[in-house]
Amino acid sequence: MEEAINPECNGDTIIRFREVTKVYPLPGGDVVALDKVSLDIREGDFIAIMGPSGSGKSTLLNLMGCLDTPTAGTLCIRGRNILGMSDEDLTVLRRDYLGFIFQQFNLLPLLTALENVQYPLILKTGSRECMERCREVLKAMDLDESLFLHKPSEMSGGQQQRVAIARALVNDPEILLADEPTGNLDSKTGAAIMHLLDDLNRDRGKTIIMVTHDPSIAEYAHRVIRIVDGKIS
């Protein structure tokens, strides 16, 4: 996995975009979702990405999340250019170094809270002997222990999002990617979740990149990147 660091990727940035273009070929003509975007994100940053819908912010997040690769340009994640990496390598990168938090929580409905947290850990280590770690991570998310064996359908949105954050954290990733993490929560629960993310950034040095359209949520970030028509403004 660890190979020679790309010279273009060095420096103290954990994510680096250099002239990154993403084009989606569609029958009605190509759509340029990102147009030569350059961007540096340092370790420990807390960044909010804002912009109208269709502006390219999801594309930006998908690229950072290694779910997609650029059409052109250089995109370095942890010092490695992801352009040309195999699907298998990208998947390992997502599993080991990236944590995903979704607007709709996206817990696996067949698994209990605890098993949802276990899932990525088993994927990574192949071991089921990880109950202690999973419990700790869940506890750190202020989730009541009585809910550990509940299925997602038996939990509130706030509780589900806490489990989802625990799942994102269990492999101790350096980067957390959050897509509208409070979008499906009431403002009070949303604020509690943002406090959790803030703590993770402040106390544990996690790099957080968050897409939001809510300015009050964006205030938690150190830096706001605005994107319009595929360009950073």
Add this chain to the structure above:
Amino acid sequence: MHSLMFFELARRNVRLHWLRSLLAILGIIIGVVTIVSMGILGNSLVLAISDSLSTVGDSVIVTPHVGGMGFGGGSQSSNLLSDRDVEQIRRAAAPHVAIPVYSGSSRMKIGSEDTVGTIYGLKPDDIPVLLEVEQGSYLRGASGAMVGATFAEENDIKVGSRISLGERGSVRVVGILKERGMGFDINPDFGIVVDDQWFSQAFGQDEYNQVIVKVNDLNEIEEVKDSIDRTMNRKETVVDVIDTRAILETILTTFGQISTFTTVIGGISLIVAGVSILNIMLMSVTERIKEIGVIRSIGTQRKEVLRMFLYEALILGLIGSFIGGALSIIGGYAVSMVMLQTTEYLFVPSSLVYIVYGVGFGLGTSLISGLYPAWKAANLNPIEALRHE
């Protein structure tokens, strides 16, 4: 350990959709039971046929040629074999034993009962080569007779009974023959066997109906047949030469084909079951597109997604095939009882092996049916899958 987790996920999904899983399993069960029952039936049929045939295919049978010969047809006065013919056959077949046989049928009177039966005339020395005695002894005197098992049973004939053949005379029963089964040469079960000289006098016949050559070594059967054919049919076709092994093989091959055919029909029901698995697996994939997007995004490899869905098909296949395999014994019992009125061919390895085949085909069908849906799931684009509602 990965595998255990994916297996667990697959198991829970099967349980969550228990009704449709059950229906798919039912399809597999029916398919396996059908294929196995048909296989067992076919095999039992072949076994039953070969058991009812007396010969193990170790004889060459020579009969006078029947059929158009053109004008003035040959020297043979009738459809019989003369002493000279027999001698030629004997020489051609040497060192194997050639047995000339007289045969005919006659009205017979046993006690006060009148019946018609087949009657064979054989040299007393040749009888032990062809037939086994059950009760009493082999022929010694000229006016003795041996009686076939079925004929004896039907007419209540015992050793010592007297059978009258009208003006041809009468014979005393010295032995009852062991049941021989259907043969290509002679069928003494439904008749009696008498001394050849007695037959010749009684029926006024001094030429033979057939010659049976017993071949000691099965590998030589072809050679013996050819040798007789060359000797006897040099100028024109005088005799027909058949070897029982070839007939036996033809019969068994034919029944084997029938058996294969019925099994294939059973296989069609398994294909239907496979389609139903394909169907519910495709449903399962479609319903879980978003879930697939989630697990792919948090680091699940394509091949792991593939495995998870294959496990699902495997679980359905395993349950269906093994229940089907168990029920097949009942199914095989039922068809054997109904079609053959016996289950003696059920618990033999060549029948039971169909259970193994059936279970194997059931599992195979399930896995093959799961392959496309699993492949489809594994190759979903994670971003599009995540966006799916």
